[in-house]
Amino acid sequence: MAKLNLLLLAVLVACAIGLVSSQHKARKLFSELEREQNRARDLDIEYGRLQLEASTWGLHSRVEKIATGTLRLRTPEPRRVRIVTPGAAR
Amino acid sequence: MNAATQGLVRLPVWRARFVLAALLAAFGVLGARSLYLQALQTDFLQEKGDARYSRLIEAPATRGRILDRNGEALAVSTPVKSVWAIPADAELSGAERRKLASLLALERNELAKKLADTSRDFVYLKRQVSPDIAESVEALGLKGIYQHREYRRYYPGGEVTAHVIGFTGVDDAGQEGIELAHQASLGGKPGSRRVIKDRLGRIVEDVESIREAQDGRDLTLSIDSKIQNLAFGALKTAVAQHRAKAGAIIALDVRTGEVLALANVPSYNPNNRARLSGAQLRNRVITDLFEPGSTLKPFTLALAIERGKVTPETLVQTAPGHLTIADYTIHDTHPGGVLSAAQVLQKSSNVGMAKIALSMPREAMWDLFMHVGFGTAPQLGFPGEAAGKLRHYRSWRPIEQATMAYGMGISVSLVQLARAYTVFARDGELVPLSLVKTGTAASGEKLLSTETARAMRAMLELAVQPGSTGPRARIMGWRVAGKTGTAHKQENGGYAPDKFVASFVGFAPASAPRVVVAVMIDEPSAGEHYGGIVAAPVFAQVTQGALRMMGVPHDAPLEPLETPAEGEEAKENT
Numbered sequence: 227m228a229k230l231n232l233l234l235l236a237v238l239v240a241c242a243i244g245l246v247s248s249q250h251k252a253r254k255l256f257s258e259l260e261r262e263q264n265r266a267r268d269l270d271i272e273y274g275r276l277q278l279e280a281s282t283w284g285l286h287s288r289v290e291k292i293a294t295g296t297l298r299l300r301t302p303e304p305r306r307v308r309i310v311t312p313g314a315a316r
Numbered sequence: 317m318n319a320a321t322q323g324l325v326r327l328p329v330w331r332a333r334f335v336l337a338a339l340l341a342a343f344g345v346l347g348a349r350s351l352y353l354q355a356l357q358t359d360f361l362q363e364k365g366d367a368r369y370s371r372l373i374e375a376p377a378t379r380g381r382i383l384d385r386n387g388e389a390l391a392v393s394t395p396v397k398s399v400w401a402i403p404a405d406a407e408l409s410g411a412e413r414r415k416l417a418s419l420l421a422l423e424r425n426e427l428a429k430k431l432a433d434t435s436r437d438f439v440y441l442k443r444q445v446s447p448d449i450a451e452s453v454e455a456l457g458l459k460g461i462y463q464h465r466e467y468r469r470y471y472p473g474g475e476v477t478a479h480v481i482g483f484t485g486v487d488d489a490g491q492e493g494i495e496l497a498h499q500a501s502l503g504g505k506p507g508s509r510r511v512i513k514d515r516l517g518r519i520v521e522d523v524e525s526i527r528e529a530q531d532g533r534d535l536t537l538s539i540d541s542k543i544q545n546l547a548f549g550a551l552k553t554a555v556a557q558h559r560a561k562a563g564a565i566i567a568l569d570v571r572t573g574e575v576l577a578l579a580n581v582p583s584y585n586p587n588n589r590a591r592l593s594g595a596q597l598r599n600r601v602i603t604d605l606f607e608p609g610s611t612l613k614p615f616t617l618a619l620a621i622e623r624g625k626v627t628p629e630t631l632v633q634t635a636p637g638h639l640t641i642a643d644y645t646i647h648d649t650h651p652g653g654v655l656s657a658a659q660v661l662q663k664s665s666n667v668g669m670a671k672i673a674l675s676m677p678r679e680a681m682w683d684l685f686m687h688v689g690f691g692t693a694p695q696l697g698f699p700g701e702a703a704g705k706l707r708h709y710r711s712w713r714p715i716e717q718a719t720m721a722y723g724m725g726i727s728v729s730l731v732q733l734a735r736a737y738t739v740f741a742r743d744g745e746l747v748p749l750s751l752v753k754t755g756t757a758a759s760g761e762k763l764l765s766t767e768t769a770r771a772m773r774a775m776l777e778l779a780v781q782p783g784s785t786g787p788r789a790r791i792m793g794w795r796v797a798g799k800t801g802t803a804h805k806q807e808n809g810g811y812a813p814d815k816f817v818a819s820f821v822g823f824a825p826a827s828a829p830r831v832v833v834a835v836m837i838d839e840p841s842a843g844e845h846y847g848g849i850v851a852a853p854v855f856a857q858v859t860q861g862a863l864r865m866m867g868v869p870h871d872a873p874l875e876p877l878e879t880p881a882e883g884e885e886a887k888e889n890t
Contacts (some may be wrong), residue, residue, distance in 0.1 A: 228439075252521070253520035253521055255515075255521075256520055256521055256522065257514075257518045257519060257520050258521070260518075260519045262698065266378075270378070271394060271395055273379075274381065274392045274393065274394050275392075275394050277381070277389045277392055278389060278392045278470050278472055280389070281389045281390075281392075281473075282387060282472045283473035284388070285472065285474075285540065285550075286476075286542060287476075287545065287547040301864075305793075307793075307864075309868070309869045309870060310868055311867075311869060314322035
């Protein structure tokens with residue numbers, strides 16, 4: 227009888243320790259998840275900021291100014307343009 | 317053992333009983349106490365316990381981005397900081413105040429005033445400051461000064477896309493344009509959840525999600541920012557050149573009914589709305605009504621052809637250049653004599669058009685005008701869409717039927733006019749419009765027969781040839797078709813003799829139309845005020861660019877256009 231009780235006590239203690247350690251692990255993993263989620267949010271915000279920056283650098287008025295001013299590009303004369311439709315191209 | 321016990325004094329029985337009773341009483345007290353704590357006070361204690369480790373935190377949500385049809389960002393929210401203070405806690409030295417004021421770009425006495433009101437618990441010192449300024453403020457480590465995160469909307473397109481996109485207020489809710497119209501799907505819903513935090517402030521467990529945070533959805537518009545930019549630029553130049561009060565332009569994709577470009581002048585910078593006037597904010601394309609004048613003539617003529625009243629070759633007597641009905645006289649700018657119906661349109665003869673109109677029942681005219689969308693809001697899903705004015709035919713007098721034939725006595729918005737022209741561009745079908753990218757061909761209501769629409773296309777093409785009112789609308793490489801309009805502005809119940817609205821509506825390529833472009837210039841006052849001179853060149857510039865950007869094959873020889881002499885033909889009234 228006493229032996230059985232001792233055994234049960236040992237099992238109980240093992241279970242209790244197991245519970246505590248798994249709880250701890252769960253919390254650790256959760257805080258990691260939380261950190262990653264925050265990182266994802268920050269990256270999304272940065273993506274938005276970069277998109278904004280790309281739009282600002284790529285403003286058509288700016289591109290046009292640089293193209294015609296610095297690079298001296300111009301729209302080709304219509305007679306030098308050939309329009310190819312995807313179906314007709316060979 | 318026994319002998320030893322015998323020798324001891326026997327203790328009285330009551331002492332053992334006393335100890336036993338005392339112990340039992342102690343147990344009883346403990347039991348009662350635990351009952352009291354566990355059963356009666358449990359809510360209070362649980363709350364106190366939770367308050368030590370569980371926290372309610374806000375889950376932020378971002379507003380959706382607005383993109384153009386090619387995925388270019390037109391409106392993006394990014395987080396900024398707002399600096400606020402608890403005035404009673406903020407005990408700043410003079411030097412600290414100076415530093416704070418200069419960092420936040422505030423006047424010192426303004427800052428002092430905000431901090432003086434100690435009865436308040438919360439005062440914004442400055443909203444929406446950039447992250448680096450916020451960091452420097454935080455580095456000062458001032459007591460009673462706090463920051464929190466907010467979102468600010470940026471519009472990289474600036475004034476070019478201002479009227480389409482609109483803007484949001486300081487609380488990130490849409491106030492104008494698409495931002496307002498699509499507030500429900502763009503706006504995120506911040507949530508909140510209960511979590512357990514450890515000693516270091518890290519979140520270790522999610523207890524419950526009280527409200528799930530929902531990010532706003534991104535929205536892809538039908539606008540092509542390249543065409544938009546071209547349209548805005550061309551319009552701005554024209555408005556400045558002709559010293560006009562305002563201008564508006566819209567470009568539609570004929571196949572899908574998508575709005576490719578929509579611009580207004582004067583415009584504003586949505587990123588900096590410090591000094592805004594109502595005139596700048598007005599989206600004239602959609603909310604402003606005007607009497608269209610001659611640009612309405614094709615509808616009258618199309619109806620006459622549809623009903624078999626005339627063919628393009630039918631001759632109409634327009635001499636002597638005026639026509640009196642009741643006590644009102646209709647005038648032509650250039651008296652023409654006997655003209656074919658096609659020439660009536662080409663020369664924009666009011667008399668000829670009035671005669672054609674009067675050969676038809678007024679009910680039929682009203683019916684067509686109503687069906688092409690005049691008098692009803694265009695259902696673009698945009699705030700403040702004007703319906704226009706189209707009176708019921710029962711109240712029309714004969715003179716009104718005649719003037720309506722050339723666009724007087726009826727008022728429309730530019731978007732209605734452009735949409736109505738899709739009837740000619742699409743073999744008789746009126747296409748439903750969309751400001752959101754659909755990418756698929758739309759089908760519309762059939763209002764005219766294919767033959768009538770084709771005949772109208774041929775006649776509208778003639779209306780931009782030399783000898784007509786609109787030769788400046790032509791472009792090299794593509795055939796265009798369209799109609800000029802020059803109308804007196806209404807003022808105080810009558811027509812102002814010296815104020816005009818110049819317009820041009822057309823489409824290209826005439827052989828298989830892909831775009832409809834409508835231009836309206838309000839009160840050009842630099843000498844010229846005719847639609848063929850003021851508005852047609854804007855149409856040509858924008859249409860040519862749009863066709864090139866869309867990769868539409870040429871349907872005309874690539875020869876330089878002969879420039880028409882400053883002919884009298886370009887001038888017209890209505």
